[in-house]
Amino acid sequence: MYVIVIGGGKVGYYLTKELLAAGHEIVLLEKDPRRARQIADEVGSIVLARDGCEGKHLAEAGANRAAIVAAVTGDDEDNLVVCQMAKHHFDVPRTIARVNNPKNEELFRHLGVDDIISPTRMILGAVEQDIPVHELLHLAQLEGGDLEVMEAQIADGSPAIGRRPGDIDLPDGCTMFVVIRDEVAQAIRPETVFQVGDKVIAITRTDCQLDLHRELIGSAAVPAG
């Protein structure tokens, strides 16, 4: 598969090496000539010392036959422009952007970037997992971020205590599927009765998080993240 990687920072460098090792055809565009040379010394002539934001450089790199363009520079604005140019001018089937400001995720998705990777959000999710507050925790993103796997811990005062799944009013976009009780994961069945200390794992659309919060955590709904 032909992949163009934009940005030869740490992410772009290791990504290129891994993809090469997996046998893919790669070109890496890095605009700083010194950095480009440094990487080329190691991986060979697949590095172009070019600014991937410029249309003509993407064309030179063969963007019109690329299966994937991955923009992984440290600047959100550069990654957005690379992906938009790739998508709209070179008909690249799949564009991937690294996003540093999590607030930009929605805009990028809206503007047609296919896959959005947010290291900030991932680390945020990991940090939240270690904080013993009774909020929703982000465990993973699915379907390009439209769906999230969330964990809700049932604490004192939760409106779900003593209730069965059928008694809990959740919208269609939200499905509870596993409860972790005494460190044992069990599938949620119609006869399951929620109790204090349960951790409920649910898959939810981003816009249903407030409902999940209201039903399982209770009190003032503060969306996690």
Added chain:
Amino acid sequence: MRVFIVGCGRVGAGIAERLARAGHDVTVIDINTEAFARLEPDFPGAAVRGDGTDEDVLRRAGAQGADLFYSLTEGDNRNILAAQLAAESLDVGRVVAKINDPVRSEAYAALGIATICRTAMLVDALGEYAGLPIEPGVRGVSEATGIHPGGEHHAAPAAQEV
């Protein structure tokens, strides 16, 4: 008219002064407070320090619902990001991005953002001075020629006098 300007360089400061003196409600934002030295001491608008490519910052500075938004920093891509935030997330009426790379400028006009390209304007003007035949070049702001991929409500607007 409420006008929001990202980037207080020579161009940003110049248009901010002119619009504010003409009685418009002008806010100019720049990441560097020293840039505000380009404004006259009695500049009648607002000058805000902040990152104009950050949605929260733009919102706090009052960009939401502005009638006109100029993205005029020295970075083409920063201007593109700020302009698309304004159009997509901040419900701004008209958005113009300065894009000095002619290829990107044309590309984004086709993607639904009005653009102004200093390079194309200067090349046209200098060619004309040298006696080259006048081409139907870029004289100022190029209105959007296409539809913004994020939403049809930002389709090419009818040309209006600024």
